[in-house]
Amino acid sequence: MIRTVAQYLESLNDGRQMWCMGEKVKDVRTHPTLSGIIRSAALDYVLPHRPEYRDIFVTRDEDGEEVNFLLTAPKSSADLLRRRECFATAMRSGGGVLLHCMGADALAAFTVTANIMDKKLGTNYSERVENYRRLLMKQDLGITGAITDVKGDRGLHPSQQKQHQDYYLRVVDKQKDGIVVRGAKVHISASPCANELLCSPCRTHGEADKDYALAFAVPCSTPGVKMLAVEPVSRTYDDEGRFDYPKTSRMQPTECLIVFDDVFVPWERVFMCGEWQFSRTLAYAFGSYHRLFGTCKMIGKLEAMTGAAALVAEYNGVEHADHVRKKLAWMAMITHMVAELGKAACLDPVKEFGHDVVMPNAMSINAAKFTFASNFHQMCQHMQDIAGGLCTTVPAYRDWQNPEIRPYIEKYLSAKDGVPTEDRLKVMRLIKDMTGNYWQIDTIHGEGSMAAQQMHLYGSADWNRLKAAAKRSAHIDGWQSDPVYGNLSSADDIPMPPADESYASIPRALK
Numbered sequence: 001m002i003r004t005v006a007q008y009l010e011s012l013n014d015g016r017q018m019w020c021m022g023e024k025v026k027d028v029r030t031h032p033t034l035s036g037i038i039r040s041a042a043l044d045y046v047l048p049h050r051p052e053y054r055d056i057f058v059t060r061d062e063d064g065e066e067v068n069f070l071l072t073a074p075k076s077s078a079d080l081l082r083r084r085e086c087f088a089t090a091m092r093s094g095g096g097v098l099l100h101c102m103g104a105d106a107l108a109a110f111t112v113t114a115n116i117m118d119k120k121l122g123t124n125y126s127e128r129v130e131n132y133r134r135l136l137m138k139q140d141l142g143i144t145g146a147i148t149d150v151k152g153d154r155g156l157h158p159s160q161q162k163q164h165q166d167y168y169l170r171v172v173d174k175q176k177d178g179i180v181v182r183g184a185k186v187h188i189s190a191s192p193c194a195n196e197l198l199c200s201p202c203r204t205h206g207e208a209d210k211d212y213a214l215a216f217a218v219p220c221s222t223p224g225v226k227m228l229a230v231e232p233v234s235r236t237y238d239d240e241g242r243f244d245y246p247k248t249s250r251m252q253p254t255e256c257l258i259v260f261d262d263v264f265v266p267w268e269r270v271f272m273c274g275e276w277q278f279s280r281t282l283a284y285a286f287g288s289y290h291r292l293f294g295t296c297k298m299i300g301k302l303e304a305m306t307g308a309a310a311l312v313a314e315y316n317g318v319e320h321a322d323h324v325r326k327k328l329a330w331m332a333m334i335t336h337m338v339a340e341l342g343k344a345a346c347l348d349p350v351k352e353f354g355h356d357v358v359m360p361n362a363m364s365i366n367a368a369k370f371t372f373a374s375n376f377h378q379m380c381q382h383m384q385d386i387a388g389g390l391c392t393t394v395p396a397y398r399d400w401q402n403p404e405i406r407p408y409i410e411k412y413l414s415a416k417d418g419v420p421t422e423d424r425l426k427v428m429r430l431i432k433d434m435t436g437n438y439w440q441i442d443t444i445h446g447e448g449s450m451a452a453q454q455m456h457l458y459g460s461a462d463w464n465r466l467k468a469a470a471k472r473s474a475h476i477d478g479w480q481s482d483p484v485y486g487n488l489s490s491a492d493d494i495p496m497p498p499a500d501e502s503y504a505s506i507p508r509a510l511k
C-alpha cells in the first residue's frame with residue numbers, strides 16, 4: 001500500500017507520550033513547532049504519488065501490491081543506486097525520506113544480521129524480519145532507527161557502569177510471549193513523525209553485556225515509550241520563519257530522547273536478543289547503510305551551500321575575485337566528491353553474506369561521510385568569508401516589515417546594481433541559517449561520529465594490497481602473491497639494448 005498524506009496524518013493520532021519544551025504534547029499534528037516536522041515528513045507520502053517519481057519510489061510486493069521501494073531489501077548495485085536516487089531526490093526536496101531512511105537502514109541491517117545469525121545459529125530471525133517487513137509494506141508505516149544509546153561513561157562497558165545499568169537499552173525480563181526492555185535512546189531523528197521505532201545496538205557488545213545485544217521494533221504509541229522532543233530551531237512555519245530561517249524552519253530538528261520504561265515487546269518483533277557475537281555485524285551494517293543516506297542528505301546540503309556562496313559572491317560583486325573563485329572551486333569539488341563516493345559505494349557493494357542482500361562498499365561510504373563531516377566547517381568558513389559580516393548581523397523579517405526602517409535597510413544594505421536588497425538579505429539569512437549550530441553538529445555526529453568512520457576505514461582497507469604496492473615499489477619480496485600487484489607487468493622485464501655510458505652530462509648518481 002502507498003498511503004496518502006491524509007492517511008499518514010491520521011495515523012499519528014495514536015496517543016503517543018511526547019513532551020516538547022517542558023510541555024506534554026497533545027497532538028503532534030497541531031503542535032506549533034512539531035507540526036512543521038510532520039509537514040516535512042509528510043513529503044514521504046507525496047513523492048511516491050508524483051508521476052515523475054513513481055518509477056523510483058514505488059515497486060510491487062510478492063502479491064503484486066504497490067509498496068514503497070525503500071522498504072525492500074537491496075539486492076544489487078542497481079537497487080542501491082535506486083535507493084540513493086530516492087534519498088537524493090527527497091533531500092533536494094527538503095524532506096521526503098525522513099520516514100524511510102534511518103528506519104529503512106535499520107531494517108536492511110536487521111535483514112543482513114538475521115541471515116547470518118540463522119545460518120550460524122539455526123535461529124528463525126529472517127522469517128521474523130520478513131514478516132515485519134510485510135507488515136510495514138502493507139500498512140506503509142513511517143519508521144525510524146533508534147540506535148544511539150545514552151551510553152553514560154563512554155570509557156565503560158554497559159554492565160560496568162557505576163550509577164545504574166540502564167545507559168544502554170537492555171532486556172530486563174524474558175516472558176513466554178515476549179521481552180521487557182529498559183533504557184534510553186538519544187538524538188533519534190524523525191521520532192515525532194514516525195509510526196514505528198526500530199531499535200538496535202550502537203556498538204559491539206561482549207558476552208558480559210549480552211543483555212544489551214538487542215534489536216526489536218515497536219510502535220511509537222507502545223505503553224512505556226516516552227519521547228522528549230528536542231527544542232525547535234525556529235518558532236514558526238509562517239512568513240517570518242520562511243524569511244529568518246529559510247532552511248531549518250522547513251526542516252526542523254526532529255530528534256527525541258526516547259525512554260523505554262519497561263516496555264513489552266512480543267517475540268515476533270524481536271530480531272536479536274542476547275546474540276552478542278553479532279552485535280558488531282548489526283552496528284556496522286546499519287552504519288554502512290545509513291551513511292549512504294548521509295551522503296544523499298549532504299548532496300542537497302552541499303549543493304545549497306556551494307550555490308549560496310556563488311550567489312552571495314555575485315550579489316556582493318566579488319564573483320571575479322581570484323580568492324573567491326578558488327574557494328568556490330574547492331566547494332564544488334567537495335560537493336562532487338561526496339556525491340561520487342556515494343555512487344561508488346553502490347557500484348561496488350559488499351555481497352559477502354551468502355544471501356542476495358547487498359550493502360554499500362564500506363571504504364567508499366565511510367570515506368564519503370568522513371569527507372563531508374571533515375570539510376563541512378571549511379565549507380561554512382568559505383561561505384561566511386565570501387558573504388561578509390552581514391551573514392550574522394542581517395536584519396530579521398520583522399525589521400524588513402517595519403515601514404519606518406525598511407527604506408534605510410533597502411538603501412544601505414543593497415550592493416550590486418540590479419540585485420534587489422531583499423534577495424541579498426534572503427541569501428544572508430540562508431547562510432546564517434546553514435552555518436548555524438544545528439547543521440554543524442548534525443554533520444559531525446549524524447550517521448556516527450568521525451572516529452566511527454575512521455574505525456571502518458582502518459578495518460576495511462585492504463592493507464595487504466596496499467603493502468604489496470609499497471613492497472613492489474621498494475623491490476621487497478612478498479608482493480608476488482597479491483592478486484593485483486603480483487600479476488602486473490613490469491618495465492624491468494622489457495629487454496633493452498645496454499645503456500650508452502659515454503654521456504658526460506649524466507652523473508653516475510642518477511643511474
Ligand SMILES: Cc1cc2nc3c(=O)[nH]c(=O)nc-3n(C[C@H](O)[C@H](O)[C@H](O)COP(=O)(O)OP(=O)(O)OC[C@H]3O[C@@H](n4cnc5c(N)ncnc54)[C@H](O)[C@@H]3O)c2cc1C
Binds near residue numbers: 446451
Ligand atoms: C542531529 C543528529 C541526528 C541524529 N539522528 C540519529 C538517529 O536518527 N538515530 C540514531 O540512532 N542516532 C542518531 N544520531 C546519533 C549519532 O549517531 C551520535 O550522535 C553519534 O554516534 C555520536 O554519539 P554521541 O552523540 O553519544 O557522542 P559520543 O559517543 O559521546 O562521542 C563524542 C566523542 O567521544 C568519542 N568517543 C565516544 N566513546 C568513545 C570510546 N569508547 N572510546 C574513544 N572515543 C570515544 C567519539 O568518537 C567522539 O569523538 C543523531 C545525532 C545528531 C547530532
